[in-house]
Structure formats: structure tokens, C-alpha cells
Amino acid sequence: MADLRSNFIRIKSPNPFWLASAPPTDKEINVRRAFEAGWGGVVWKALGSEGPPVVNVNGPRYGVVYGADRRVLGINNIELITDRPLEVNLREIKSVRRDYPDRALIISLMVPCDEESWKAILKQIEDTGADGVELNFGCPHGMAERGMGSAVGQVPEYIEMVTRWVKTHSRMPCIVKLTPNITDVRKPAEAAMRGGADAVSLINTINSITSVDLDLFAPQPTIDGKGSHGGYCGPAVKPIALNMVAEIARSAETRGLPISGIGGVTTWRDAAEFMALGAGTVQVCTAAMTYGFKVVQEMITGLRDYLDSHDMQMSDLIGRAVPNVTDWQYLNLNYTTKAQINQDLCIKCGRCYAACEDTSHQAINMGQSRTFTVDDEECVACNLCVDVCPVDDCITMRELPPGDTDPRTGRVIGGYQNWTTHPNNPMSTAAE
Amino acid sequence: MPNSQLTPGVAPGRLTAEIYARNFSDVAPPLDDHEARVAADRCYFCYDAPCVTACPTSIDIPLFIRQISTGTADAAAMTIFHQNILGGICARVCPTENLCEGACVRETAEGKPVQIGALQRYATDGLMDQGEHPFRRGTPTGRRIAVIGAGPAGLAAAHRLAAKGHDVTLFDARTKPGGLNEYGIASYKAPGHFAEREVDWVMAIGGITLETGRALGRDLSLDQLRRDYDAVFLGLGLQGVNALNAPGEQRGNVLDAVDFIRDLRQADDLASLPIGRDVVVIGGGMTAVDAAVQARLLGAQNVTIVYRRGQERMGASRHEQDHATSSGVRIICNAIPVAIHGNGTVREVEFAHTTDGPGGIEDTGERFRLPADQLFRAIGQRLSGAPEGLALEGGKIAVTGPGRTSLPGIWAGGDCAAGGDDLTVTAVAEGRDAAEDIHAQLMGA
Incomplete structure (x- = not known):
């Protein structure tokens, strides 16, 4: 049976499923419940400096985007870092540490951008016996306006500077949490690496307005008639997170930098996808907030079953898809597929037809008795019909074997040619 | 000693008041808002949807369900009423498993169709309960049309004609309008005097004068009606x-x-x-x-x-x-x-x-x-007392196209007309289509 024990930058946990720094990890009672439910680790919700804690709004903190049947697809929040006194959090961290020595316990930190503030808090964290720290350079709201969170995370030089302070004043493993609210995520990751970070975690939440109240004419969540952008998370952000994880995993500058993947992990499959793109652990928040801590049990059994069925260990999975992430220009333009519709499975809803006829390439014919068939002479293999078909495996993409002729282009299938060598590319460097 | 289920012979009062009330309450209670949203979410919004084809009144079902799912149930109701002004009763009595729900692709996929009938009821009830009739009459045409029979076909015809600006006199032999909806379906399918309320709501468009207790052949003659009115629609139903x-x-x-x-x-x-x-x-x-x-x-x-x-x-x-x-x-x-x-x-x-x-x-x-x-x-049942002079087919009034009988100026629809399948929803479609044809002929469109 696959071993799910994780050793991520010297931080050990019984499984790679951690709770992200967020409301579920703000208090001892929550964290204890999480560990009882089986979570491998917890990143304690970000602590601030000593002194009067921050205050949160007293109206709604969350906005939501629903799918069918009020299924939560995304949540945004305008909550700040912990609003409880530092000493209370430290006491509770010690208490949890004592009772759960086998779990990963990482403390998220967000203090003002000066060396003394960081030095002071690091000492206090070390005293708790926590396994490591995560630097919150990501929160997009509230703290950024005070020169913290994403205000730091958007300036690579600041990331490098603060990370270096942390590594100078502490021997604890240090994870730098990255904001997605930038244009090229590799730059902050490189800065963290230069500063000595042991790992990066990403993504933090995305600047967002989830919805507008059409009676109040204000963003939701609405506080006394006004709304502010919040941080978006949950299944809706997973594609963005996967891409950013992959960008760091495959970049020459950051290759090998450990990654803790965050962003919409809801099931074992999501976790496995992050891991295949290079994440050593994953962090979860929205799934727990939506369904409770018990969801980790499905993640554990699911990942284990997957690994067993593929005769893999976690180390075989982590990063396995990275070599297959490339730039568009290197995709093989000679590779050709055609959609095919399984008439036995087809329920004749016609969504493929509407999608293709209205918005694509007019490559699906509607015949007698609502029989839908693909016209290979028109099919560009865009895959939209597959995407909109409500039936699993009813429409699939058939790969044309080498030697066949694509009836659309008249070209013989086979070989490899990408855009860099394509005759239509004025910049092509065709090999003679 | 009161009667019970065991009392021999034919006897009243076999049950208690509570059991009567329970037995004759709504057989299919309406969906609440959440149930409607969940049910609506299941619709695939099919292209050229089979459910629409299966509906005798061709209601744009995917559209009205999408309108429900986006929180605009009143717009959904209008999508229904534009095609079928009696969408309320049809939502209750249509044999949906043989019509829209039978054709639903999710029936094919899972044996569990989208609850189209229940969703139609959700939308139509919501709009009707607001008490205001949503259609306005067109410019008055000065044309007068007699509609015989205030059942589904006659009501649909009368409403469509009134909406076009014609003045309609709606005759019915019985003391109450509604036809089969009022007299011919099980109580638990439309409790709370629904049929009566629906007629009032349909009539609220204006331009329709109701005359009950007036039977063709007894109180009215076709010849006289032809002289007094610009057109006649027969929605007699089946009496025999x-x-x-x-x-x-x-x-x-x-x-x-x-x-x-x-x-x-x-x-x-x-x-x-x-x-x-x-x-x-x-x-x-x-x-x-x-x-x-x-x-x-x-x-x-x-x-x-x-x-x-x-x-x-x-x-x-x-x-x-x-x-x-x-x-x-x-x-x-x-x-x-x-x-x-x-x-x-x-x-x-x-x-x-x-x-x-x-x-x-x-x-x-x-x-x-x-x-x-x-x-x-x-x-x-069969047609009895069809007026003289009308060609019959299979014991019913012969019609061509949108309900044209063998006599000019006289249309027929619903159960009394040949063809069709003796369903409320079919009667509505026939009444509506005949009204459109009458309008086109009268106005020379």
C-alpha cells in the first residue's frame, strides 16, 4: 500500500494534506478538530506582531459563487489575519504541538516590513516548537494597504529582503506564500529562492468581486452599503493555481524549489494533479469550509488507491507531469484527432451540435431522429463537443494514425512539426 | 352508528373529515423555491429540444426552465403563457410522462426526466398568484366572435381572440365555465378551485363576455350565430x-x-x-x-x-x-x-x-x-348533438388545417374535432391555432 507520509523541507506529516492558513486554522479548537479528523498538517492562520490585534468587519466576510444546487464553486473573503492577541495564539500553538507531535505545524506570519518585527516574532515562534513558518506575502485585502501581505508579495525585492531576514534570524524551515495578483509568478518565486526560502506555497487568494447586489448596487459581501474586493479561492481558482505551480516547477531558475500547492483542492484528484505538477504537499481551505474537516478522509483513501492502482509511491507522482508542460510553440502540429460520437451512449440532447454549429466549425451533422455525427472534413478537433456533452465518454477524440490523410486538410498524418519550424511562421528556423 | 369502509352497499360518510381532507388534498404538492432551482438545474438546455417537440402547445421548455434557474420565474411563466394560456392546468393534468418528460433526454440518460410539469406549475402558479393578468388587448377590431364551449379549447381560443382585439362572446351549456377542467378531472389534481380561478384569470384580459347555461341546439343555433357574429369557434367537447x-x-x-x-x-x-x-x-x-x-x-x-x-x-x-x-x-x-x-x-x-x-x-x-x-x-365519450350541416369524420367534426370546418366562418377544436388525442393540452393548442386563423382571415392578413 502506498505510503502517504510526507517529508517536505524537513517538515514531516502523516499525509500531504495540510490545512491552509485561513479561518479553519485560527484557533486551537479548530486545529484540534482538524487533527482528529486526520489532516496531516496545519498552517496556523497568520499571526501579526504583538500589541492590539487587527479588527475584522462585523458584517459578512464571505462572498460566494454557486454552481448547480448551490454547490460552492468559489468563495471570496475580506477577513484579515488573526484578530486574537499574539500571546493567546502562541499559547494555543504550544498546547497543540504538545498533543500532536506527529503532525506538521507551520505558523503563518505577517508582520510589518522591518527586520526587528520579524526577528522578534521568529523567536517567539521557535519557542512554540512549531515545525516552520510560512510568510504571508499574499493576502490581497486589508493588510496590503498597511504595507503587508500582497504589498510585499508584488515586489520581488521585498520578498527577497524579508525572506533573508527570516533565514538570518531563524533556523526553521521557511515557506514563502505567493500572491497570484501579479503578471509573472516566476519573479516572486525567484526572489524567494534568492532570499533563501526553503519552499514556496501558492496560490494565495485572487483579487475578486464575487457578485454585485442588484438592489443595493454594491459588491457582495456588503458592509453597510459598501463592498471591497476580497480574495477568491475554491474550485474555481484551481486552473489558475495549477498553471502557476507548473510555471515555477518547470522554470529553469526555480526548478527543484519545493512547492506546497494551494488553490481549490477539493478531492484527492485535485491533490494528485497539483502533485503531478510538482507540489510536495497541498493545502486546503475552501473544501473544509464547505464540507467540514472530514473531507480529508476521502483525500487520503483516494490518493492511496490511485497510487496503488498505478503501482506508484508519492515520490513517483510528484513532478511527474512537469516535463510534459511546454510552450504552445512546441506542440506537435502534425498530431491530428477527430471527434467521434458513440451513438449507443448519445442521449440526443444536441448540445454538441449547438456548440459546433453556432460557435465552432460546423462539423457536426444532425440527421434523422436526432442522430448526431461528426463531419471529419470540417472537424478541427477543438474538443468543445466533448466539453459540453453531458454524458461521460460519449464523445471522444480519435487519434488519426500516421499515414492517414486528414480529410480536412488533405495532409498526411505523421512526424513532428511545431510552430518554430512551420513554414507559415515568418520566424521559423526550418531544419534543412 | 356511522358508516365505515365495511358498510355494505352504497353509503355516504365512510371516512372521517380529516381523512377526506387528506385524501383530496393536492396529489403533487408544488415545488418550493429551492426545489425548483434544483430541478431546473438538471435541464441540459437541449438544442431543438425533444420536450418542445413533444408538447402539443410547443412551449419553449428549455427557455422557461433556464429562466427559473436564473431567478426569473415570472419571465418563465410568460414563456409558457405565450404558447399556452392554460399552462396552469396543463401543468397539473398533462400526462407528462407521455409528452415532454417522456421525451426528456435525461429520461434516456437516467430514467429520471427533468420535472417539467412541476416546474411549469411553479412558474405559472407564481405569476397567477400575483393576481394581475399579464396580457394586454390589442387595438379593438370591432369584430365579434362567438366561442361555443368554455372548456380548454374555447378558453384558449377566446383569450387569443381577445388579445387580438376582437370582442368575444363565450357560451357554455353548463352553469360554470371550465369544461373538463371544472367538471372532468380528479379533484386532487386541481384542488382549491383552481379551474375556477384559472378561468377568472384568463377572462381578466377583457373583451370576453361569458354566457353560461346556453347550449348549442337548445338555446343557440348555428345559423343564428353565423348571422350575429363574424366567426364562430366550436369547442363543444364530448357529451355522449x-x-x-x-x-x-x-x-x-x-x-x-x-x-x-x-x-x-x-x-x-x-x-x-x-x-x-x-x-x-x-x-x-x-x-x-x-x-x-x-x-x-x-x-x-x-x-x-x-x-x-x-x-x-x-x-x-x-x-x-x-x-x-x-x-x-x-x-x-x-x-x-x-x-x-x-x-x-x-x-x-x-x-x-x-x-x-x-x-x-x-x-x-x-x-x-x-x-x-x-x-x-x-x-x-363521443360527440352528441353536433350541429346540422357540418361534415363529420369518425363521429367528430371534420376539420382541416387550423380547425376549419366544412362551413366557412366556423372553426372547431378540442375533443369535438376530429384528430387530436383528447388531451387538455391538445385542445388548448387547437383553440389557440384556430384563433390565429380566424384572426388572419378576418383581418385579411
Whole structure:
């Protein structure tokens, strides 16, 4: 049976499923419940400096985007870092540490951008016996306006500077949490690496307005008639997170930098996808907030079953898809597929037809008795019909074997040619 | 001592007041907002959707369901009413499993269609409950049109004609309008005087003058109507009831199911309605099921539907059949009544087992008897008293295209017209389409 024990930058946990720094990890009672439910680790919700804690709004903190049947697809929040006194959090961290020595316990930190503030808090964290720290350079709201969170995370030089302070004043493993609210995520990751970070975690939440109240004419969540952008998370952000994880995993500058993947992990499959793109652990928040801590049990059994069925260990999975992430220009333009519709499975809803006829390439014919068939002479293999078909495996993409002729282009299938060598590319460097 | 289900013979008051109330409450309670959203989410928004094709009134079902799912149920209701002004009753009585829901691709996929009927009710109830009629009349045309019969076909025709700006006089032979909706369907399908409220709501468009108690052939003549009006629409329904043609049919308590259903619908006090301990219903359609189930709900101990062919040939939908059997009605197929025994009133019905072969129904020679305090005939209705001069086809008024009869200026639709399938929703479609045709002819469009 696959071993799910994780050793991520010297931080050990019984499984790679951690709770992200967020409301579920703000208090001892929550964290204890999480560990009882089986979570491998917890990143304690970000602590601030000593002194009067921050205050949160007293109206709604969350906005939501629903799918069918009020299924939560995304949540945004305008909550700040912990609003409880530092000493209370430290006491509770010690208490949890004592009772759960086998779990990963990482403390998220967000203090003002000066060396003394960081030095002071690091000492206090070390005293708790926590396994490591995560630097919150990501929160997009509230703290950024005070020169913290994403205000730091958007300036690579600041990331490098603060990370270096942390590594100078502490021997604890240090994870730098990255904001997605930038244009090229590799730059902050490189800065963290230069500063000595042991790992990066990403993504933090995305600047967002989830919805507008059409009676109040204000963003939701609405506080006394006004709304502010919040941080978006949950299944809706997973594609963005996967891409950013992959960008760091495959970049020459950051290759090998450990990654803790965050962003919409809801099931074992999501976790496995992050891991295949290079994440050593994953962090979860929205799934727990939506369904409770018990969801980790499905993640554990699911990942284990997957690994067993593929005769893999976690180390075989982590990063396995990275070599297959490339730039568009290197995709093989000679590779050709055609959609095919399984008439036995087809329920004749016609969504493929509407999608293709209205918005694509007019490559699906509607015949007698609502029989839908693909016209290979028109099919560009865009895959939209597959995407909109409500039936699993009813429409699939058939790969044309080498030697066949694509009836659309008249070209013989086979070989490899990408855009860099394509005759239509004025910049092509065709090999003679 | 009060009567009970065991009281022999035909007796009223077999049940307690609470049980009557429960038995005749809404058979399919409406969806609440959340249930409607969940049900609406299941719609795939099919291209050229099969459900629309299957709907006799061609309601744009995917569109109205999408409107529900986006929180605009009133817009959904308008999508329905534009095609079918009686969308409220149709949502309650349509055999959806044979129509829209039967065609739903999720029926193909999972055996569980989108709840189109329930969603239609959700939308239409919501708009109708607001009490304001949503359509406005067009510019008055000065044309006068007589609509005979205030059932589904007549109401649909009258509404569409009024909407076009014509002045409509709506005649009905009975004391209340509504036709089958008011008199001919089971109470639990449209409780709370729904049919009556719906007629009021439809009439609220204005321009429709209702004259009840006026029957064609008795109080009205077609010739006179043709002279007095620019056009006439006949939505007469079917008044005649087919006979069993079995010896003993004249005995007491051998009744027409439609009369039983009508009396039940109009009863103020269900406990006053006498019902047999043993009841037999002959027939296989929705009328047979409505009569049989209601007999059970009134407290009959044993109710049996006997149908002459195999169960798959029954006119009642599978859903209706299941409703009957789950209500405690026994369904016997392949049997015909050959004699009605009794002394003054019916006491026993004798049946022949039959086979349904290529040569039609054949007597197997085997006999059986069922005790019966009441026997209800539900073997179909026919047109009686069709006005002279109109060509008939198969016993009904012959029509071409959108309800044009053999006489110029006279249209017909609903059950009295040839073709169609004797469904409320079909009657609505025919009334509506005839109205459009009348309008086009009168206005020279």
C-alpha cells in the first residue's frame, strides 16, 4: 500500500494534506478538530506582531459563487489575519504541538516590513516548537494597504529582503506564500529562492468581486452599503493555481524549489494533479469550509488507491507531469484527432451540435431522429463537443494514425512539426 | 352508528373529515423555491429540444426552465403563457410522462426526466398568484366572435381572440365555465378551485363576455350565430358516453364515470357522497383512473378497474396506472363485461377473459365475477348533438388545417374535432391555432 507520509523541507506529516492558513486554522479548537479528523498538517492562520490585534468587519466576510444546487464553486473573503492577541495564539500553538507531535505545524506570519518585527516574532515562534513558518506575502485585502501581505508579495525585492531576514534570524524551515495578483509568478518565486526560502506555497487568494447586489448596487459581501474586493479561492481558482505551480516547477531558475500547492483542492484528484505538477504537499481551505474537516478522509483513501492502482509511491507522482508542460510553440502540429460520437451512449440532447454549429466549425451533422455525427472534413478537433456533452465518454477524440490523410486538410498524418519550424511562421528556423 | 369502509352497499360518510381532507388534498404538492432551482438545474438546455417537440402547445421548455434557474420565474411563466394560456392546468393534468418528460433526454440518460410539469406549475402558479393578468388587448377590431364551449379549447381560443382585439362572446351549456377542467378531472389534481380561478384569470384580459347555461341546439343555433357574429369557434367537447352493451346495464348504480367525477368536483361536502363498498370501473383511460382512485379515496373498500385489452394498451399513462395501484385500486386487463347481475341494482358483474389477437378482442370462454355495489362506465365519450350541416369524420367534426370546418366562418377544436388525442393540452393548442386563423382571415392578413 502506498505510503502517504510526507517529508517536505524537513517538515514531516502523516499525509500531504495540510490545512491552509485561513479561518479553519485560527484557533486551537479548530486545529484540534482538524487533527482528529486526520489532516496531516496545519498552517496556523497568520499571526501579526504583538500589541492590539487587527479588527475584522462585523458584517459578512464571505462572498460566494454557486454552481448547480448551490454547490460552492468559489468563495471570496475580506477577513484579515488573526484578530486574537499574539500571546493567546502562541499559547494555543504550544498546547497543540504538545498533543500532536506527529503532525506538521507551520505558523503563518505577517508582520510589518522591518527586520526587528520579524526577528522578534521568529523567536517567539521557535519557542512554540512549531515545525516552520510560512510568510504571508499574499493576502490581497486589508493588510496590503498597511504595507503587508500582497504589498510585499508584488515586489520581488521585498520578498527577497524579508525572506533573508527570516533565514538570518531563524533556523526553521521557511515557506514563502505567493500572491497570484501579479503578471509573472516566476519573479516572486525567484526572489524567494534568492532570499533563501526553503519552499514556496501558492496560490494565495485572487483579487475578486464575487457578485454585485442588484438592489443595493454594491459588491457582495456588503458592509453597510459598501463592498471591497476580497480574495477568491475554491474550485474555481484551481486552473489558475495549477498553471502557476507548473510555471515555477518547470522554470529553469526555480526548478527543484519545493512547492506546497494551494488553490481549490477539493478531492484527492485535485491533490494528485497539483502533485503531478510538482507540489510536495497541498493545502486546503475552501473544501473544509464547505464540507467540514472530514473531507480529508476521502483525500487520503483516494490518493492511496490511485497510487496503488498505478503501482506508484508519492515520490513517483510528484513532478511527474512537469516535463510534459511546454510552450504552445512546441506542440506537435502534425498530431491530428477527430471527434467521434458513440451513438449507443448519445442521449440526443444536441448540445454538441449547438456548440459546433453556432460557435465552432460546423462539423457536426444532425440527421434523422436526432442522430448526431461528426463531419471529419470540417472537424478541427477543438474538443468543445466533448466539453459540453453531458454524458461521460460519449464523445471522444480519435487519434488519426500516421499515414492517414486528414480529410480536412488533405495532409498526411505523421512526424513532428511545431510552430518554430512551420513554414507559415515568418520566424521559423526550418531544419534543412 | 356511522358508516365505515365495511358498510355494505352504497353509503355516504365512510371516512372521517380529516381523512377526506387528506385524501383530496393536492396529489403533487408544488415545488418550493429551492426545489425548483434544483430541478431546473438538471435541464441540459437541449438544442431543438425533444420536450418542445413533444408538447402539443410547443412551449419553449428549455427557455422557461433556464429562466427559473436564473431567478426569473415570472419571465418563465410568460414563456409558457405565450404558447399556452392554460399552462396552469396543463401543468397539473398533462400526462407528462407521455409528452415532454417522456421525451426528456435525461429520461434516456437516467430514467429520471427533468420535472417539467412541476416546474411549469411553479412558474405559472407564481405569476397567477400575483393576481394581475399579464396580457394586454390589442387595438379593438370591432369584430365579434362567438366561442361555443368554455372548456380548454374555447378558453384558449377566446383569450387569443381577445388579445387580438376582437370582442368575444363565450357560451357554455353548463352553469360554470371550465369544461373538463371544472367538471372532468380528479379533484386532487386541481384542488382549491383552481379551474375556477384559472378561468377568472384568463377572462381578466377583457373583451370576453361569458354566457353560461346556453347550449348549442337548445338555446343557440348555428345559423343564428353565423348571422350575429363574424366567426364562430366550436369547442363543444364530448357529451355522449359510450354504452357497455352488456345485459343488465339498465340496473341501478350502473353509472357514467364522468357524472361521478363531475358530482364529486362540485360537491361541497365529500361525506355526503355515497360510494359503494365494492366498486368496479370499466375502461382504461384517465377517466377510468380518476373515477377508480376517487372511489377509493371516498372510502370504497374494493375498487377494480377492468380493461378489455392488455395493460400496455391502456389510455391512462403508466404514471396514472401506478397512482391507481398505489391507491389500492386493482387493475384487471384482458376482460370484458358480459352481464350485469343484480336485483334492481347491480350486485355482481360477470366478465369474460379475452385475448387481444390480430383479429381483435376474442372471448376465451373463461368467466369470472366481481361483486359490485356500483359500476362506472369509462369506455370513452363521443360527440352528441353536433350541429346540422357540418361534415363529420369518425363521429367528430371534420376539420382541416387550423380547425376549419366544412362551413366557412366556423372553426372547431378540442375533443369535438376530429384528430387530436383528447388531451387538455391538445385542445388548448387547437383553440389557440384556430384563433390565429380566424384572426388572419378576418383581418385579411
